[in-house]
Amino acid sequence: MLSLYPRCAELIDHADGLLITAGAGMGVDSGLPDFRGPQGFWGAYPALGRARIRFEGIASPAAFKTHPRLAWGFYGHRLTLYRTTVPHEGFSILRRIGERLTNGYFVFTSNVDGQFQRAGFDEQRIDECHGSIHHLQCLEACANEIWPADDWHPAVEEEHCLLTSGFPECPNCHGIARPNILMFGDWGWVDRRNAMQSRRLNAWLNTVEHLLVIEVGAGTHIPTVRMMSESQRGRLIRINPTEPELGLAEGVSIAGGALEALRGIEQALDDRQVQGAQS
Template identity: 50%
Template sequence: MDITQNIQKAKQLLEEADAIFITAGAGMGVDSGLPDFRGVEGFWNAYPKAKELGLQFEEMANPEWFESDPQLAWAFYGHRLHLYRDTEPHEGFKKLLELSNTKKYGAFVFTSNVDGQFQKAGFLDERVMECHGSIHNLQCIDNCEGMLWSSDDTLIEIEEGFRAKEPLPSCPFCGAMARPNILMFGDFGWEYARTNGQRERLVTWMDKIEEEGGKLAIVEIGAGTTVPTVRNTSDQIAKRFSIPVIRINPRESFGAEIELPMGATEALCDII
Protein backbone atom coordinates (compact mmCIF):
# COMPACT_ATOMS: atom_id res chain seq x y z
CA MET A 1 0.00 0.00 0.00
CA ASP A 2 1.40 3.34 -1.07
CA ILE A 3 0.21 5.97 1.41
CA THR A 4 1.39 8.89 -0.75
CA GLN A 5 -0.62 7.51 -3.65
CA ASN A 6 -3.69 7.02 -1.45
CA ILE A 7 -3.41 10.60 -0.15
CA GLN A 8 -3.39 11.83 -3.76
CA LYS A 9 -6.40 9.66 -4.67
CA ALA A 10 -8.33 10.88 -1.62
CA LYS A 11 -7.44 14.50 -2.40
CA GLN A 12 -8.72 14.15 -5.95
CA LEU A 13 -11.97 12.46 -4.89
CA LEU A 14 -12.70 15.21 -2.36
CA GLU A 15 -11.87 17.95 -4.86
CA GLU A 16 -14.15 16.52 -7.56
CA ALA A 17 -17.06 15.70 -5.24
CA ASP A 18 -20.05 17.99 -4.85
CA ALA A 19 -21.27 16.22 -1.67
CA ILE A 20 -19.29 14.81 1.27
CA PHE A 21 -20.55 12.00 3.47
CA ILE A 22 -18.53 12.06 6.69
CA THR A 23 -18.70 8.95 8.86
CA ALA A 24 -16.93 8.99 12.22
CA GLY A 25 -16.27 6.78 15.22
CA ALA A 26 -14.50 7.28 18.55
CA GLY A 27 -11.11 7.68 16.85
CA MET A 28 -12.27 11.06 15.52
CA GLY A 29 -12.05 12.59 18.99
CA VAL A 30 -8.64 11.23 20.01
CA ASP A 31 -6.70 14.19 18.57
CA SER A 32 -8.89 16.52 20.65
CA GLY A 33 -7.70 14.61 23.72
CA LEU A 34 -10.81 12.46 24.17
CA PRO A 35 -10.45 8.80 25.23
CA ASP A 36 -11.54 6.22 22.64
CA PHE A 37 -11.99 3.51 25.33
CA ARG A 38 -10.14 1.12 23.03
CA GLY A 39 -9.81 -2.18 24.86
CA VAL A 40 -10.41 -2.63 28.55
CA GLU A 41 -7.07 -1.01 29.45
CA GLY A 42 -7.97 2.19 27.56
CA PHE A 43 -11.24 2.40 29.43
CA TRP A 44 -9.65 1.67 32.80
CA ASN A 45 -6.97 4.31 32.22
CA ALA A 46 -9.75 6.86 31.69
CA TYR A 47 -11.84 5.53 34.62
CA PRO A 48 -9.68 3.98 37.38
CA LYS A 49 -12.81 3.51 39.52
CA ALA A 50 -14.21 1.11 36.92
CA LYS A 51 -10.98 -0.89 37.12
CA GLU A 52 -11.30 -1.01 40.90
CA LEU A 53 -14.85 -2.35 40.51
CA GLY A 54 -13.74 -4.72 37.76
CA LEU A 55 -16.19 -3.18 35.29
CA GLN A 56 -15.62 -3.04 31.53
CA PHE A 57 -17.05 -0.26 29.34
CA GLU A 58 -19.90 -2.51 28.14
CA GLU A 59 -20.89 -3.19 31.75
CA MET A 60 -20.57 0.42 32.89
CA ALA A 61 -22.46 1.81 29.88
CA ASN A 62 -25.67 0.09 30.90
CA PRO A 63 -28.95 1.78 31.88
CA GLU A 64 -29.37 -0.58 34.86
CA TRP A 65 -26.91 1.53 36.88
CA PHE A 66 -29.36 4.44 36.87
CA GLU A 67 -31.70 2.17 38.86
CA SER A 68 -29.24 0.24 41.03
CA ASP A 69 -26.52 2.86 41.66
CA PRO A 70 -27.50 6.24 40.19
CA GLN A 71 -24.62 8.05 41.92
CA LEU A 72 -22.11 5.83 40.14
CA ALA A 73 -24.00 6.08 36.82
CA TRP A 74 -24.10 9.87 37.01
CA ALA A 75 -20.45 10.08 38.06
CA PHE A 76 -19.54 8.24 34.85
CA TYR A 77 -21.87 10.16 32.52
CA GLY A 78 -21.44 13.45 34.36
CA HIS A 79 -17.70 13.24 33.95
CA ARG A 80 -18.11 12.56 30.24
CA LEU A 81 -20.63 15.39 29.86
CA HIS A 82 -18.19 17.91 31.36
CA LEU A 83 -15.27 16.45 29.41
CA TYR A 84 -17.09 16.80 26.07
CA ARG A 85 -18.30 20.26 27.02
CA ASP A 86 -14.77 21.44 27.81
CA THR A 87 -13.12 19.86 24.76
CA GLU A 88 -12.27 21.93 21.70
CA PRO A 89 -12.64 20.09 18.37
CA HIS A 90 -9.27 19.58 16.62
CA GLU A 91 -8.07 21.14 13.37
CA GLY A 92 -9.43 18.22 11.31
CA PHE A 93 -13.03 19.27 12.06
CA LYS A 94 -12.29 22.77 10.77
CA LYS A 95 -10.76 21.37 7.57
CA LEU A 96 -13.83 19.20 6.95
CA LEU A 97 -16.20 22.08 7.61
CA GLU A 98 -14.33 24.40 5.23
CA LEU A 99 -14.36 21.71 2.54
CA SER A 100 -18.08 21.02 3.07
CA ASN A 101 -18.91 24.70 2.67
CA THR A 102 -17.44 24.69 -0.85
CA LYS A 103 -19.68 21.85 -2.08
CA LYS A 104 -23.01 22.13 -3.89
CA TYR A 105 -24.77 19.70 -1.53
CA GLY A 106 -22.56 20.38 1.46
CA ALA A 107 -21.90 17.50 3.82
CA PHE A 108 -23.78 15.12 6.06
CA VAL A 109 -22.23 13.53 9.15
CA PHE A 110 -23.04 10.02 10.40
CA THR A 111 -21.40 9.35 13.75
CA SER A 112 -21.55 6.89 16.63
CA ASN A 113 -20.03 9.55 18.89
CA VAL A 114 -22.29 11.05 21.54
CA ASP A 115 -20.03 14.03 22.27
CA GLY A 116 -21.57 16.72 20.01
CA GLN A 117 -18.13 17.69 18.69
CA PHE A 118 -19.28 18.11 15.08
CA GLN A 119 -21.94 20.66 16.11
CA LYS A 120 -19.41 22.37 18.36
CA ALA A 121 -17.07 22.65 15.37
CA GLY A 122 -19.78 24.45 13.38
CA PHE A 123 -21.60 21.67 11.50
CA LEU A 124 -25.34 22.29 11.32
CA ASP A 125 -27.33 20.15 13.72
CA GLU A 126 -29.73 19.19 10.92
CA ARG A 127 -26.80 17.76 8.94
CA VAL A 128 -25.63 15.37 11.66
CA MET A 129 -26.96 11.91 12.47
CA GLU A 130 -25.89 10.55 15.87
CA CYS A 131 -26.79 6.86 15.66
CA HIS A 132 -26.16 6.31 19.39
CA GLY A 133 -27.82 9.54 20.53
CA SER A 134 -26.17 12.46 22.32
CA ILE A 135 -25.04 13.22 25.86
CA HIS A 136 -26.32 16.78 25.36
CA ASN A 137 -29.92 15.55 25.66
CA LEU A 138 -31.58 13.85 28.63
CA GLN A 139 -34.62 11.59 28.92
CA CYS A 140 -36.65 9.93 31.67
CA ILE A 141 -35.36 6.50 32.70
CA ASP A 142 -38.95 5.23 32.25
CA ASN A 143 -39.36 7.31 29.06
CA CYS A 144 -42.70 8.40 30.54
CA GLU A 145 -43.59 11.05 27.92
CA GLY A 146 -41.22 10.07 25.10
CA MET A 147 -39.66 13.52 25.54
CA LEU A 148 -36.07 14.78 25.54
CA TRP A 149 -34.65 17.94 27.09
CA SER A 150 -31.29 19.66 26.91
CA SER A 151 -28.55 18.80 29.40
CA ASP A 152 -27.02 22.29 29.01
CA ASP A 153 -28.04 23.30 32.53
CA THR A 154 -26.98 19.99 34.07
CA LEU A 155 -23.97 20.23 36.34
CA ILE A 156 -22.69 17.10 37.99
CA GLU A 157 -20.39 17.40 40.96
CA ILE A 158 -18.30 14.30 41.54
CA GLU A 159 -17.32 13.46 45.10
CA GLU A 160 -14.73 11.22 46.67
CA GLY A 161 -14.98 7.59 45.56
CA PHE A 162 -16.36 8.56 42.13
CA ARG A 163 -19.91 9.32 43.27
CA ALA A 164 -22.15 12.01 41.82
CA LYS A 165 -23.40 14.48 44.38
CA GLU A 166 -27.14 14.68 45.06
CA PRO A 167 -29.50 16.02 43.82
CA LEU A 168 -29.18 14.03 40.59
CA PRO A 169 -30.95 15.00 37.36
CA SER A 170 -34.61 14.00 37.39
CA CYS A 171 -37.44 13.89 34.87
CA PRO A 172 -39.37 17.20 34.78
CA PHE A 173 -42.56 15.30 33.87
CA CYS A 174 -42.76 12.53 36.47
CA GLY A 175 -39.84 13.12 38.84
CA ALA A 176 -38.15 9.76 38.13
CA MET A 177 -34.39 9.50 37.52
CA ALA A 178 -33.11 11.16 34.34
CA ARG A 179 -30.48 9.62 32.08
CA PRO A 180 -28.59 10.75 28.97
CA ASN A 181 -30.32 10.09 25.65
CA ILE A 182 -27.55 7.66 24.68
CA LEU A 183 -28.05 4.16 23.35
CA MET A 184 -26.35 1.97 25.95
CA PHE A 185 -25.71 -1.76 26.05
CA GLY A 186 -28.79 -3.86 26.82
CA ASP A 187 -30.88 -0.72 26.44
CA PHE A 188 -34.62 -1.12 25.88
CA GLY A 189 -35.67 2.26 27.22
CA TRP A 190 -33.75 4.52 24.83
CA GLU A 191 -35.92 7.20 23.21
CA TYR A 192 -34.94 7.08 19.53
CA ALA A 193 -37.30 9.67 18.00
CA ARG A 194 -34.56 12.32 17.68
CA THR A 195 -32.17 9.90 15.98
CA ASN A 196 -34.96 8.69 13.69
CA GLY A 197 -35.58 12.29 12.62
CA GLN A 198 -31.88 12.64 11.85
CA ARG A 199 -31.99 9.41 9.80
CA GLU A 200 -34.92 10.71 7.75
CA ARG A 201 -33.00 13.90 6.93
CA LEU A 202 -29.97 11.84 5.91
CA VAL A 203 -32.09 9.62 3.63
CA THR A 204 -33.66 12.70 1.99
CA TRP A 205 -30.20 14.21 1.40
CA MET A 206 -28.82 10.97 -0.09
CA ASP A 207 -31.87 10.48 -2.34
CA LYS A 208 -31.58 14.01 -3.69
CA ILE A 209 -27.90 13.51 -4.58
CA GLU A 210 -28.70 10.21 -6.29
CA GLU A 211 -31.68 11.63 -8.22
CA GLU A 212 -29.71 14.64 -9.41
CA GLY A 213 -26.62 12.61 -10.30
CA GLY A 214 -24.47 14.35 -7.72
CA LYS A 215 -20.92 13.21 -7.09
CA LEU A 216 -20.53 11.86 -3.56
CA ALA A 217 -17.30 11.22 -1.67
CA ILE A 218 -17.14 9.23 1.56
CA VAL A 219 -14.55 9.97 4.22
CA GLU A 220 -14.58 7.72 7.28
CA ILE A 221 -12.56 8.65 10.36
CA GLY A 222 -11.67 6.58 13.40
CA ALA A 223 -14.37 3.94 13.07
CA GLY A 224 -13.31 0.60 14.53
CA THR A 225 -14.49 -2.97 14.06
CA THR A 226 -15.68 -3.68 17.64
CA VAL A 227 -19.07 -2.01 17.08
CA PRO A 228 -19.00 -1.80 13.26
CA THR A 229 -22.10 0.39 12.72
CA VAL A 230 -20.13 3.27 11.18
CA ARG A 231 -17.95 1.07 8.95
CA ASN A 232 -21.01 -0.84 7.74
CA THR A 233 -22.77 2.43 6.89
CA SER A 234 -19.74 3.66 4.90
CA ASP A 235 -19.61 0.38 2.98
CA GLN A 236 -23.35 0.35 2.24
CA ILE A 237 -23.32 3.87 0.82
CA ALA A 238 -20.11 3.16 -1.13
CA LYS A 239 -21.85 0.18 -2.73
CA ARG A 240 -25.01 2.18 -3.48
CA PHE A 241 -23.08 4.94 -5.27
CA SER A 242 -20.31 2.65 -6.64
CA ILE A 243 -17.58 4.80 -5.07
CA PRO A 244 -14.58 4.06 -2.84
CA VAL A 245 -14.39 4.69 0.91
CA ILE A 246 -11.55 6.89 2.17
CA ARG A 247 -10.83 5.12 5.46
CA ILE A 248 -8.72 7.01 8.02
CA ASN A 249 -7.71 4.81 10.94
CA PRO A 250 -4.24 4.38 12.47
CA ARG A 251 -4.83 0.72 13.37
CA GLU A 252 -7.80 -0.55 11.36
CA SER A 253 -7.71 1.10 7.96
CA PHE A 254 -8.07 -2.27 6.18
CA GLY A 255 -11.02 -3.26 4.02
CA ALA A 256 -11.36 0.00 2.09
CA GLU A 257 -10.26 0.98 -1.40
CA ILE A 258 -8.35 3.97 -0.03
CA GLU A 259 -6.65 3.10 3.25
CA LEU A 260 -4.97 5.82 5.29
CA PRO A 261 -3.39 4.35 8.46
CA MET A 262 -3.06 7.76 10.14
CA GLY A 263 -4.60 9.84 12.90
CA ALA A 264 -7.56 12.09 12.09
CA THR A 265 -5.86 15.50 12.13
CA GLU A 266 -2.79 14.45 10.18
CA ALA A 267 -4.80 12.64 7.49
CA LEU A 268 -7.44 15.37 7.09
CA CYS A 269 -4.80 18.09 6.85
CA ASP A 270 -3.05 16.02 4.15
CA ILE A 271 -6.07 15.29 1.98
CA ILE A 272 -7.97 18.59 2.21
Protein backbone atom coordinates in the same frame (compact mmCIF):
# COMPACT_ATOMS: atom_id res chain seq x y z
CA MET B 1 1.25 7.68 2.74
CA LEU B 2 2.09 10.92 0.95
CA SER B 3 1.11 9.41 -2.40
CA LEU B 4 -2.37 8.63 -1.07
CA TYR B 5 -3.29 12.26 -0.46
CA PRO B 6 -3.37 13.36 -4.14
CA ARG B 7 -5.76 10.46 -4.83
CA CYS B 8 -7.98 11.69 -1.97
CA ALA B 9 -7.95 15.19 -3.46
CA GLU B 10 -8.95 13.74 -6.83
CA LEU B 11 -11.89 11.88 -5.28
CA ILE B 12 -13.05 15.06 -3.55
CA ASP B 13 -12.90 17.06 -6.77
CA HIS B 14 -15.13 14.51 -8.49
CA ALA B 15 -17.74 14.46 -5.70
CA ASP B 16 -20.83 16.63 -5.27
CA GLY B 17 -21.59 15.62 -1.68
CA LEU B 18 -19.52 14.55 1.34
CA LEU B 19 -20.76 12.07 3.93
CA ILE B 20 -18.52 12.27 7.01
CA THR B 21 -18.73 9.12 9.10
CA ALA B 22 -16.95 9.21 12.45
CA GLY B 23 -16.25 6.93 15.38
CA ALA B 24 -14.46 7.43 18.68
CA GLY B 25 -11.08 7.80 17.00
CA MET B 26 -12.18 11.17 15.64
CA GLY B 27 -11.85 12.74 19.09
CA VAL B 28 -8.47 11.32 20.10
CA ASP B 29 -6.53 14.30 18.73
CA SER B 30 -8.73 16.57 20.88
CA GLY B 31 -7.58 14.64 23.93
CA LEU B 32 -10.71 12.49 24.33
CA PRO B 33 -10.43 8.82 25.36
CA ASP B 34 -11.79 6.22 22.96
CA PHE B 35 -12.17 3.39 25.52
CA ARG B 36 -10.40 0.89 23.25
CA GLY B 37 -10.43 -2.32 25.30
CA PRO B 38 -10.85 -2.72 29.07
CA GLN B 39 -7.38 -1.40 29.87
CA GLY B 40 -7.95 1.81 27.89
CA PHE B 41 -11.30 2.33 29.58
CA TRP B 42 -9.96 1.62 33.07
CA GLY B 43 -7.01 3.91 32.40
CA ALA B 44 -9.46 6.76 31.81
CA TYR B 45 -11.67 5.77 34.78
CA PRO B 46 -9.44 4.07 37.39
CA ALA B 47 -12.25 3.86 39.97
CA LEU B 48 -14.18 1.61 37.60
CA GLY B 49 -10.98 -0.31 36.91
CA ARG B 50 -10.47 -1.02 40.61
CA ALA B 51 -14.03 -2.33 40.75
CA ARG B 52 -13.42 -4.30 37.50
CA ILE B 53 -16.46 -2.68 35.92
CA ARG B 54 -16.22 -2.79 32.14
CA PHE B 55 -17.57 -0.15 29.78
CA GLU B 56 -20.49 -2.40 28.87
CA GLY B 57 -21.38 -2.69 32.55
CA ILE B 58 -21.57 1.04 33.34
CA ALA B 59 -22.95 2.12 29.95
CA SER B 60 -26.31 0.47 30.52
CA PRO B 61 -29.74 1.45 31.88
CA ALA B 62 -29.32 -1.28 34.52
CA ALA B 63 -26.39 0.65 36.05
CA PHE B 64 -28.61 3.72 36.50
CA LYS B 65 -31.13 1.59 38.40
CA THR B 66 -28.72 -0.34 40.62
CA HIS B 67 -25.90 2.20 41.08
CA PRO B 68 -27.28 5.59 39.97
CA ARG B 69 -24.57 7.72 41.61
CA LEU B 70 -21.84 5.63 40.01
CA ALA B 71 -23.55 5.65 36.59
CA TRP B 72 -24.10 9.40 36.73
CA GLY B 73 -20.58 9.85 38.11
CA PHE B 74 -19.29 8.29 34.89
CA TYR B 75 -21.66 10.11 32.55
CA GLY B 76 -21.54 13.36 34.52
CA HIS B 77 -17.76 13.42 34.23
CA ARG B 78 -18.02 12.77 30.49
CA LEU B 79 -20.63 15.50 30.08
CA THR B 80 -18.34 18.06 31.72
CA LEU B 81 -15.37 16.81 29.70
CA TYR B 82 -17.20 17.14 26.40
CA ARG B 83 -18.51 20.59 27.31
CA THR B 84 -14.98 21.88 27.86
CA THR B 85 -13.07 20.04 25.10
CA VAL B 86 -12.02 22.10 22.08
CA PRO B 87 -12.40 20.15 18.80
CA HIS B 88 -9.11 19.71 16.94
CA GLU B 89 -8.38 21.31 13.59
CA GLY B 90 -9.41 18.19 11.67
CA PHE B 91 -13.07 19.03 12.30
CA SER B 92 -12.68 22.38 10.55
CA ILE B 93 -10.82 20.72 7.67
CA LEU B 94 -13.71 18.31 7.13
CA ARG B 95 -16.22 21.15 7.25
CA ARG B 96 -14.23 23.15 4.68
CA ILE B 97 -14.02 20.15 2.38
CA GLY B 98 -17.76 19.57 2.63
CA GLU B 99 -18.64 23.21 2.07
CA ARG B 100 -16.76 23.32 -1.24
CA LEU B 101 -19.04 20.64 -2.75
CA THR B 102 -22.31 21.39 -4.55
CA ASN B 103 -24.52 19.50 -2.09
CA GLY B 104 -22.37 20.16 0.94
CA TYR B 105 -21.90 17.61 3.70
CA PHE B 106 -23.73 15.44 6.18
CA VAL B 107 -22.28 13.84 9.33
CA PHE B 108 -23.10 10.33 10.56
CA THR B 109 -21.44 9.61 13.90
CA SER B 110 -21.65 7.12 16.74
CA ASN B 111 -20.02 9.69 19.03
CA VAL B 112 -22.30 11.14 21.70
CA ASP B 113 -19.97 14.03 22.58
CA GLY B 114 -21.43 16.85 20.44
CA GLN B 115 -17.99 17.77 19.10
CA PHE B 116 -19.22 18.31 15.55
CA GLN B 117 -21.70 20.91 16.80
CA ARG B 118 -18.96 22.59 18.87
CA ALA B 119 -16.80 22.69 15.73
CA GLY B 120 -19.42 24.70 13.85
CA PHE B 121 -21.17 21.99 11.84
CA ASP B 122 -24.82 22.63 10.99
CA GLU B 123 -27.03 20.91 13.61
CA GLN B 124 -29.47 20.02 10.84
CA ARG B 125 -26.75 18.07 9.00
CA ILE B 126 -25.71 15.70 11.80
CA ASP B 127 -27.03 12.20 12.48
CA GLU B 128 -26.00 10.94 15.94
CA CYS B 129 -26.89 7.27 15.61
CA HIS B 130 -26.27 6.51 19.31
CA GLY B 131 -27.84 9.71 20.64
CA SER B 132 -26.24 12.57 22.55
CA ILE B 133 -25.00 13.06 26.10
CA HIS B 134 -26.17 16.68 25.82
CA HIS B 135 -29.81 15.53 25.90
CA LEU B 136 -31.78 13.71 28.61
CA GLN B 137 -34.76 11.38 28.88
CA CYS B 138 -36.64 9.65 31.68
CA LEU B 139 -34.93 6.51 33.01
CA GLU B 140 -38.30 4.75 32.99
CA ALA B 141 -39.26 6.26 29.61
CA CYS B 142 -42.53 7.44 31.16
CA ALA B 143 -43.08 9.71 28.14
CA ASN B 144 -41.58 9.87 24.68
CA GLU B 145 -39.75 13.09 25.56
CA ILE B 146 -36.19 14.35 25.17
CA TRP B 147 -34.85 17.61 26.55
CA PRO B 148 -31.49 19.45 26.57
CA ALA B 149 -29.09 18.89 29.48
CA ASP B 150 -27.90 22.51 29.25
CA ASP B 151 -29.23 23.54 32.67
CA TRP B 152 -27.81 20.58 34.58
CA HIS B 153 -24.27 20.84 35.93
CA PRO B 154 -23.07 17.66 37.64
CA ALA B 155 -20.56 17.60 40.48
CA VAL B 156 -18.49 14.43 40.47
CA GLU B 157 -16.04 13.07 43.05
CA GLU B 158 -13.50 11.66 40.63
CA GLU B 159 -11.57 9.42 43.04
CA HIS B 160 -14.59 7.13 43.33
CA CYS B 161 -16.43 8.27 40.19
CA LEU B 162 -19.53 9.25 42.16
CA LEU B 163 -22.07 11.99 41.53
CA THR B 164 -22.21 14.26 44.59
CA SER B 165 -24.83 16.72 43.34
CA GLY B 166 -28.52 16.06 42.76
CA PHE B 167 -29.77 13.85 39.96
CA PRO B 168 -31.34 15.35 36.85
CA GLU B 169 -35.11 14.84 37.03
CA CYS B 170 -37.76 13.85 34.55
CA PRO B 171 -40.16 16.82 34.26
CA ASN B 172 -43.16 14.46 34.05
CA CYS B 173 -42.74 11.81 36.77
CA HIS B 174 -39.90 13.55 38.68
CA GLY B 175 -37.88 10.33 38.65
CA ILE B 176 -34.22 10.11 37.69
CA ALA B 177 -33.31 11.14 34.17
CA ARG B 178 -30.63 9.44 32.08
CA PRO B 179 -28.65 10.48 29.02
CA ASN B 180 -30.51 10.15 25.73
CA ILE B 181 -27.90 7.64 24.57
CA LEU B 182 -28.36 4.16 23.15
CA MET B 183 -26.63 1.97 25.76
CA PHE B 184 -25.91 -1.74 26.05
CA GLY B 185 -29.01 -3.82 26.79
CA ASP B 186 -31.14 -0.75 26.21
CA TRP B 187 -34.84 -1.19 25.44
CA GLY B 188 -35.88 2.19 26.80
CA TRP B 189 -33.92 4.56 24.55
CA VAL B 190 -36.17 7.29 23.20
CA ASP B 191 -35.05 7.49 19.57
CA ARG B 192 -37.38 10.24 18.39
CA ARG B 193 -34.59 12.81 18.01
CA ASN B 194 -32.32 10.42 16.12
CA ALA B 195 -35.19 9.24 13.89
CA MET B 196 -35.65 12.83 12.72
CA GLN B 197 -31.91 13.17 12.09
CA SER B 198 -31.91 9.95 10.06
CA ARG B 199 -34.81 11.15 7.91
CA ARG B 200 -32.88 14.32 7.10
CA LEU B 201 -29.79 12.28 6.21
CA ASN B 202 -31.72 9.98 3.88
CA ALA B 203 -33.38 12.96 2.17
CA TRP B 204 -29.95 14.54 1.64
CA LEU B 205 -28.46 11.33 0.25
CA ASN B 206 -31.19 11.29 -2.39
CA THR B 207 -29.96 14.66 -3.70
CA VAL B 208 -26.33 13.52 -4.16
CA GLU B 209 -25.24 11.94 -7.45
CA HIS B 210 -21.50 11.57 -6.82
CA LEU B 211 -21.10 10.78 -3.15
CA LEU B 212 -17.78 10.62 -1.32
CA VAL B 213 -17.54 9.13 2.17
CA ILE B 214 -14.70 10.15 4.49
CA GLU B 215 -14.69 7.84 7.50
CA VAL B 216 -12.53 8.72 10.51
CA GLY B 217 -11.69 6.63 13.54
CA ALA B 218 -14.40 3.98 13.24
CA GLY B 219 -13.44 0.53 14.50
CA THR B 220 -14.89 -2.95 14.07
CA HIS B 221 -15.75 -3.64 17.74
CA ILE B 222 -18.99 -1.71 17.36
CA PRO B 223 -19.25 -1.62 13.55
CA THR B 224 -22.23 0.73 13.13
CA VAL B 225 -20.22 3.50 11.46
CA ARG B 226 -18.18 1.21 9.23
CA MET B 227 -21.34 -0.54 8.05
CA MET B 228 -22.88 2.83 7.21
CA SER B 229 -19.78 3.85 5.24
CA GLU B 230 -19.65 0.60 3.28
CA SER B 231 -23.37 0.59 2.48
CA GLN B 232 -23.10 3.77 0.39
CA ARG B 233 -22.74 3.77 -3.38
CA GLY B 234 -19.90 6.31 -3.41
CA ARG B 235 -16.15 6.00 -2.95
CA LEU B 236 -14.68 5.73 0.54
CA ILE B 237 -11.67 7.33 2.20
CA ARG B 238 -11.07 5.36 5.42
CA ILE B 239 -8.77 6.90 8.05
CA ASN B 240 -7.87 4.55 10.89
CA PRO B 241 -4.49 3.92 12.55
CA THR B 242 -5.10 0.23 13.35
CA GLU B 243 -7.98 -0.96 11.12
CA PRO B 244 -7.66 0.90 7.81
CA GLU B 245 -8.62 -1.97 5.49
CA LEU B 246 -11.30 -1.10 2.92
CA GLY B 247 -12.80 -4.56 2.58
CA LEU B 248 -14.98 -4.62 -0.54
CA ALA B 249 -15.31 -0.84 -0.73
CA GLU B 250 -13.53 1.21 -3.40
CA GLY B 251 -11.40 4.17 -2.42
CA VAL B 252 -8.37 5.03 -0.32
CA SER B 253 -7.14 3.49 2.92
CA ILE B 254 -5.02 5.67 5.23
CA ALA B 255 -3.37 4.03 8.24
CA GLY B 256 -3.06 7.11 10.43
CA GLY B 257 -4.67 9.40 12.94
CA ALA B 258 -7.44 11.84 12.11
CA LEU B 259 -5.61 15.17 12.34
CA GLU B 260 -2.46 14.15 10.48
CA ALA B 261 -4.41 12.51 7.65
CA LEU B 262 -6.88 15.36 7.25
CA ARG B 263 -4.08 17.92 7.15
CA GLY B 264 -2.45 15.85 4.41
CA ILE B 265 -5.68 15.71 2.41
CA GLU B 266 -6.25 19.45 2.68
CA GLN B 267 -2.67 20.18 1.60
CA ALA B 268 -3.15 17.93 -1.43
CA LEU B 269 -6.35 19.81 -2.29
CA ASP B 270 -4.50 23.13 -2.09
CA ASP B 271 -1.68 21.77 -4.26
CA ARG B 272 -4.17 20.49 -6.81
CA GLN B 273 -5.87 23.88 -6.96
CA VAL B 274 -2.52 25.64 -7.54
CA GLN B 275 -1.60 23.18 -10.27
CA GLY B 276 -4.95 23.73 -11.95
CA ALA B 277 -4.48 27.50 -11.89
CA GLN B 278 -1.02 27.18 -13.44
CA SER B 279 -2.06 24.84 -16.24
